Amino acid sequence: MNRQVIGAMVRLRLLRVLRDRGGLVWLLVMPMVFSYLMGNLMGDWSGAGSSRRHKVLVFDRDGGAAVDRLLAQLADDERFIIVSADSSVTDERARFLVDEGAASAVLQVPPGFTDAFAGGPTVDLRLSVDGNRLSSQNARTLIERSLLRLNTERAARGLVTAPGAAVTRDRAAAFDSTAFAEAWAHPRLRLDAASLGRLEVEDWGLTRASQHVGPAYVLFFMLMFMMVSAKDLVQERQDHTLARLVISRASALDLVAGYFLGGLVIGLVQGAILLGLNAVAFGLDYGDSPLALVLVMLLFACFASAASILLGTLARTGPQADGLGSGLTMTLGAIGGLWWPLEITPSFMQTIGQALPTGQAITVFHGMIGRGWGVERSLPMLAGLLVWFVVVFALATWRLRRQASA
């Protein structure tokens, strides 16, 4: 092994990257733009983090006090703006308004709504929603909850015996409004939801989409940069630079080491800067085990660098390497769960995803962030990454040595 040649190759690669301003944009700027925009787009998995206020259109043909009570909870919710109209609207028009995005939901309140709660005939509200929209679903939940309260109160009042009549076993003497309000506000039966992670608080962990998006796009752009830079190796093959190096002082093994270490250093530097920037800019958390974090980044960078060499030896032209590199990165990213969490896919897609290096790396991140995984619990996934690296590196070495000696 010629350390001087290897060192020169690594230095040369780093210099090339530093001098290419366009490349630096892809190395550092675009991943951060992606983290920011995608984190914002996905917001909070529960939807609570979205800053957008959604419109709920209310066509109120009743105008009574019960409508105010029905809408009170929605009005108090910062996510919604209620726009009231005294006019009527057809069902088709209401549907159209939701479909066109003019409102997240349209509520039609018929005349006699308030009277219905005072013993009048029953009526039906109509709520037009779009089940595919989170805002629509949230508006529906709030309206259903308020209506449940009104209906419950009305039903309970119906069980009160008329003044002067005997109170039978299935009737009550009176309805205590204060007790109802108190029991509604402080129910005896409660739901306690908790995350059993490293930190048992709700506003933490993967509830924020950026905790998935941040590491996912660091891995994605690390791989993308490496794969796209495979065209440099193709260019050097075409320019016979490789042959010239071998003729001079470098062995084929030196070339492999030089290319591999160059890619590895770039990948690690890129990964470290991006993880740091994500932590500072978006307050991301990577768990409690720095060693596990270092190992997953190291193994992933090793794989990416080796894959770049393999691609560089397989592609015939620069543009071919470019296209294949982008394609492979996108495919590995999509199947491996870098674009969306694997848990929302069918189980066979999860199995395939976790068998890929992208899936293994992001699973370790999820484990570290959510469950506080250390090296020991990450071991199966780290071992998988190691296997990928060894196999790809062996193939890349074999191909590059053959081409260098040819």
Next chain:
Amino acid sequence: MTRLWVFAARDLRRMANDRRALVINLALPLLLTSIMGLSFGGGIFGKKGISAIPVALVAGELPDALRDRLLAGLQESGFFAPVWADSAQADALVRSGDVAAAIVLPDDALKGFFQSDSLSVAVWKDPSSEVKAGIVEEIVRRGVLRVQAGEAAYRALWPDDYRISTGDSAAVADLFAGGLDEIWRNLRDPDAVDSRKRATEFLARAMDHQVALSRALSEPQVGLTIADRIPVAAEDGRESSLFDYFLPSFAVFFLMFAVAGGARDLHRERTRRTLQRQLLGPGSAWPVVVGKWAASVVQGVVMLSVLLLAGALLFRVNLGPDPWTLPVVVVLTCTAASGFFMLLALLVRREKVLDNLSTAVILVSGMLGGNFMPVDNMPEWMAAVGRFFFNYWANLSFARVIGDNGSLTAVGTPLTVLATASAVLLVAIVVLFRLRVRRGGWA
């Protein structure tokens, strides 16, 4: 016009012969959309979306009959894959990620229901499985809310049942002492012991109240009709899915890469001097650039058509209510896309700058225009910015046609925007190209 078609046909021939471009523009999008289809779409490949959610149930000393009913009910719903566990096992299962959540009923749930001042149902969530755990939490929350509503009404009607006397409390405690068999014996023979009699009377009274209230609550005074968007599935038996949105949105995303490649060709020809040679010929300059635009449009139409047809064949994606709406959307999307990237190509001086700029523009506009996420779920400022990108209107049109089975009238606004943008961009391209040629920079 003849010159225009000559230039367009020449570019199309070259595109068809470029195997690399075919792989990148057709095979890769087809592969990626197939992956998305497998992840979300179902279609001929079977079940779609989220698989049954693994849930641990902790129910303390719940009688076996109730446990079995609960387990069977959850399994039959198809949403859950439940397993029984004790508290420690459930904790371990959630922490290891073997289940997405655990539903923990209180110890002595049955007894507590009659006696306790406060009861709590817990949902323990796996923080690495926020989506599935969130679904479990939401379903349990809905169930708990119904119970809370009933209890609030009960308390307002029969507060004495809650202000249970010491004697009644002791009697009920005595009645529920021991195992299920013992409780059953106590209930069958209440007259044997005074306290049992007192307890069963108390329980019978409470039960009468409960039944009366349940009856009253079962007939709500005001109903709520939910008019959800009618999925196309309801009409033709096909299941709708996220893939209905993501197939066209990703097709538009890849279309942008393809037409950006076509626009780059302008610079490549300039560098190789073939552009200058074409401009030396007789006639005006505009057919050269419009020919490139037309070739790019045809390439885009072919690409989108292949992807949408593949989606329809493999994943049963809806192709609209009639044979013309979707083709109109496809054509106008391609004219706007080609115009936009051709204009970008004329605004920059070198191919490499265009290369970096177009990729950056594609990625950013892809995010802001709704290619990665339905527009409605974006923050307000993002949705507002998104409207300035043609892909926003293209995605909206596709969503209306494919997702809602909308006809031309349903996509009138977005199509008008796309048509106007296409016309304006085409005029801008011709004017800018003529200016460049006249000033000598491109000839």
